[in-house]
Amino acid sequence: MESDTLFTLGEPAAAASAVTGSGSVGGFTAVGPDAPLPVRMRPASLDELVGQEHLLAPGAPLRQLVAGDAPMSVILWGPPGSGKTTIAHLVAAATDRRFVAMSALSAGVKDVRAVIETARRQRRSGGPPTVLFIDEVHRFSKTQQDSLLAAVEDRTVTLLAATTENPYFSVISPLLSRCVLLTLHPLDDAAVRSLLRRAITDERGLAGALTLDAEAEEHLVRLAGGDVRKALTALEAAAGSATALGNGRIDLATAERAVDTAAVRYDRAGDAHYDVTSAFIKSMRGSDVDAALHWLARMLVAGEDARFIARRLVIFASEDVGMADPSALGVATAAAHAVEYVGLPEAQLNLAQAVIHLATAPKSNSATTAIGAAIADVRAGRGGAVPRGLRDAHYAGARGLGHGTGYRYPHDDQRGVVSQQYVPDDLIGIDYYRPSQHGAERSVATRLPLLRGIVRGLPAPAPSGASPGGGRAPARSGVDDTQSTTVDAEATDEIGDRADGKVQQ
Structure with a gap:
């Protein structure tokens, strides 16, 4: 048995040992009788794995990884309690390869490089290949993930990484491209229910010492929300409560009382x-x-x-x-x-x-409400064809289709703004953006009515603050491209002055 700084390296002989008992299995501490119920009930084989049937087809990457038939690196992505660590245990127990387990919470680049160097030495000397399991790989920095690339590329190690976060955001692209991504789903109610029943009767669990009422079972299933670890932790707490009361059955009241206990045990850092x-x-x-x-x-x-x-x-x-x-x-x-x-x-x-x-900082949610209203309209089917003047006219024949006809170039106007229809016909007059009077947005609230007036060819509004209330402005008729704006000279001057930075806020 070799020892590295942060973990135990299981030799092939150890990897083939039983799941329970003293010692370690493939780098994991062996499961003892006092281990938490979710740990004791971890599947001993892929056949016991419940709820991830899409990964268990014959020849699927997961089966190949466990059987050791293919040295492919794998990233397991799924919510808590979906089976990521369980799969790592199955790989450790089933394979004759050297298995190293580490957590991204405590390991660093130095530790990763030490494992890789040991793997290279063993491969050169004819030793077994190395499987490196990294739990919570999303917690590795870019530099730490970079340190894995060469070893994964040349298969010095077979990487098995687990993450609860979207790997397309939390794992660097070069590492992601070198691995097979397997997505684990939250367990459905039927899967959680079957695992609760197994835990009641299995020798590794409660060994039939207690019974679970149907109402209590449904309560635990609802509590789990697809997280089997949470369900089994709550079951263990309920079993402890029932045993302390000298009761041989777990009823609904006992299960409900156990929920708070389970939450504390499950939330190990003390914060929800x-x-x-x-x-x-x-x-x-x-x-x-x-x-x-x-x-x-x-x-x-x-x-x-x-x-x-x-x-x-x-x-x-x-x-x-x-x-x-x-x-x-x-x-x-x-x-x-x-x-x-x-x-x-x-x-x-x-x-x-x-x-x-x-x-x-001053606060405004105007951007949130504006895009929300615009998206709601699009999803409701509002918004017709792109106005002809705004359509792409760069290719041959576009002008013949009327594309770009009548478009007015704002920079040709001294104000930098022209009267022109920019929205589909059924959205003319719509006001998605409603600025607040807070902070820097106050100046936008003053400027916006002037801009809308010019664009829509409307009379200049009286100076005012943000538009009150919500809702949609009434639709107005289209604006003729040749129509001259009726914005008065004072409003026009203000637009120009603001563009030149002459107006004090």
Whole structure:
């Protein structure tokens, strides 16, 4: 048995040993009788794997990987409790290859290179090939993922990586292209139900010591939400409660009482991921910078992926700050880049700076509501043909079809704006964007009616703030390209002055 810094390297003989008992199996600690119920109930073979039938067809990549018939590298993508780690255990137990397991939470480039170098030495000396399992690979930085490329390319190691995040965003393209991507789905209710029943009767589980009422079973199935680990953890908590009461059956009341216990055991960091994330976003939206920093700290201490936090900041910058402070998006994007470039723990400074900026910035959701309304119209089938003047006219014969006819070039007008129809006929007069009076958007709210007036050929509106309320403006008739605008000289001058930067805000 060899030992590397962060993990145990199982020799082929160990990999063929039993799933339970002392010692280790293929780099994983062997399962003891005191292990949690989800661990004890891990399938011992692919035939026991439930709920991923699309991966279990004869000759499928997963079966080839477990059987050792093909040295293909695989990325397993699926939600928590869908079977990713279980599959890794099956590969470790079934193969005669050297199996190394590590977590991206604790491993670094040095550790990866040590495994690869050992694999090269063993291959040169005629030893068994190496399978490298990396759990939560999305937590590896780009540099850490880069360190895997050459070894995966020349098959020095066969990579088996697991992730709960979309690999098209969290795994670098060169590594993704060298691997087969297998998507695991959340288990359906029937699969969770069958695994609960197996756990009740199986010797590895509760061994028939208790019975599970139908109502309690349905409660646990609903609680799981497709996460079998969550279901089995709740079942174990309910079984412990029933046993303590001297009851040989788990009824609905016992199962309901066990839910809180299960949640604590399942949420090992002490923070509910989605609740804390929601509190974080709502604190920034509410401009409570101190609360936002508290929730940021909670996520960082709990081990939340800094890239997840950064993505939320980039979204928030447009969703909740938007045009009230257009610089917010640049700040959030810079913080996201810093997270990738610097990494934790130093990147917490970049995240904190971005959070302070976003929480104290003026707020506007006008971009959110504007694109939402536009998308709703498109999905409802509104919006006809592209106006002829806007159609592509660069190819031979386009003019003969009327494409580009009547188009007016805005830069030919001294104001840089002309009267012209830009929307389909059934959307004439629609106002998707309704600016707020907050921050930098106040100047947009003043300028926008003037722009719309010129474009639509309407009389200049009286100076006012943002359009009140929501809803759709009444449709108006089309605008003739040759019609002169009726915007008065004062409004025209203001448009020109604003374009020249002469108007003070």
